[in-house]
Amino acid sequence: MRKHRRSTTARRAKAGAALAAGLLVAAGLQFAASASEPDLKRSVADAAGNVASHPRTFGYGPGQELRFADAVVDEDGTRHIRFGRTYYGLPVIGGDLVVHQDRRGRMIRGSRAKGYSPVVPSLEPAVNASETAAAARAAATGIRKAVAEPLLAVWAVEGTPRLVWQTTVSGVGDHEQPAGLVVVTDAVTGGLIETYGAQHQxxxxxxxxxxxxxxxxxxxxxxxxxxxxxxxxxxxxxxxxxxxxxxxxxxxxxxxxxxxxxxxxxxxxxxxxxxxxxxxxxxxxxxxxxxxxxxxxxxxxxxxxxxxxxxxxxxxxxxxxxxxxxxxxxxxxxxxxxxxx
Incomplete structure (x- = not known):
């Protein structure tokens, strides 16, 4: 059994490294002038492996995939690799995690949100998308020509994770300027969780x-x-x-x-x-x-x-x-x- 567990972890680490490396071209890199791009590619690949090898630290498990976000290198060579994640293809709000590495690429520690676990009982919403869109448009007072686009996601910011609709309402304001509101609602009960402006100026x-x-x-x-x-x-x-x-x-x-x-x-x-x-x-x-x-x-x-x-x-x-x-x-x-x- 022990040998099998090590083999599984190794496979996960290898898969995670390949995933992270593949995402670099699309996402781009933020890095200090002292670090080369190939070095950071290796660091990101190593970081993905670190996540797969320490599932309890990051709340990482079946159904999850990493999405490389950015990489920052300090003057002393310490590296901070940040990922977003999905759960069976759904974006995880609050699922960000950071792998901190020393200058040699070895993991020092990991950071993640308080409610990091994305595991929810069901991925089927009880409230449908059209009902959600209508409610979000009604909540977006002051936005004219409003168009609502619901996105099914997992809310893992804090507490117990929930299946949610994250609905972006886009339109124009009083002076024809772009205006928007994001409305997050429970996809099972329809209850409001959070709202925030999509346009900040x-x-x-x-x-x-x-x-x-x-x-x-x-x-x-x-x-x-x-x-x-x-x-x-x-x-x-x-x-x-x-x-x-x-x-x-x-x-x-x-x-x-x-x-x-x-x-x-x-x-x-x-x-x-x-x-x-x-x-x-x-x-x-x-x-x-x-x-x-x-x-x-x-x-x-x-x-x-x-x-x-x-x-x-x-x-x-x-x-x-x-x-x-x-x-x-x-x-x-x-x-x-x-x-x-």
Whole structure:
């Protein structure tokens, strides 16, 4: 029996490692400059194996699959690998877990939510999707042209896990701005569990390298703000000087700030957020121009927003649009280069 258990654990670890490695390309990586991408791929694969080898620590078991979220590396080499998870294909709300590793990739400890277990008695809802959608639209007062999209999920934030409907209601507000509400209800009893806004907006102040102080539409996040425009939808990221040909939509790191004041206004700034100020603000201005002048909803008139990258390449004296990535790429230029005439 003991030999069989070890063999089963080994198979689970191998399967978990393969799963995590396969997800890296789609999800992208956040990593410190001192760590290479192959090293992190190995760390994520090892972390998936750690989860499979320590099921009690993470509440991991049959029917569950890991979904790689992000990886962060500290200056001392300590690594923190975060996963989401599904339970028989359903997303687990509150099912996030983190594997903490030393610089050699060995597991130090694990972290997970208080109500981490996703095991529920049944995956069949007693309340159907249409009833749920109607109730969610009724709860979303102040949202016009409302469309409700219920998603069956497992609620594992705290206490006993429950099968739930997570319904996103999308529409427009009083000024035609995008508006939304997420309504979480018990899929068995129909009782309300939680509601929260799907659209969060803050007004930040940017110090542009060229035009002085400019307003920025940002999104509040725990501990600060992110350069994510909740009105127009675009996201501004630091490409970390990655080569242009390697950049995809999952690359780089979203700019964040504690006080919603961005950049230092200098033309040759060492503050990496200064370039982001111009990129984020000008993308918003472009969207607004085409919306007001031509009635277009986004670049392709389909509502899709681009990902905007600054600090692409090293001394890359160029900018480019990548339609496959649906991204705008901007380099830092080369101050020593004499412009051609």
């Amino acid at each position: 803050a007004r930040g102040e940017g110090r542009s390298a060229y035009t002085g102080k400019v307003p920025l539409d940002t999104t509040p996040r725990k501990g600060g703000f992110a350069l994510v425009d909740p009105v127009r939808g675009h996201v501004t990221k630091d490409a970390g000087n990655m080569r242009p040909g390697r950049v995809n939509a999952g690359s780089g790191t979203v700019f964040t700030d504690a006080d919603n004041r961005w950049g230092d206004g200098r033309t040759l700034s060492r503050d990496r957020a200064t370039a982001a100020v111009d990129a984020h603000a000008n993308t918003a201005l472009t969207y607004d121009y085409f919306k007001k002048t031509f009635g277009r909803n986004g670049i392709r008139n389909d509502g899709r927003a681009p990902t905007v990258f600054v600090h692409v390449g090293k001394k890359w004296d160029n900018a480019a649009w990548d339609d496959d990535c649906f991204c705008m790429l901007t380099g830092d230029g080369d101050a020593a280069r004499t412009p051609s005439r």
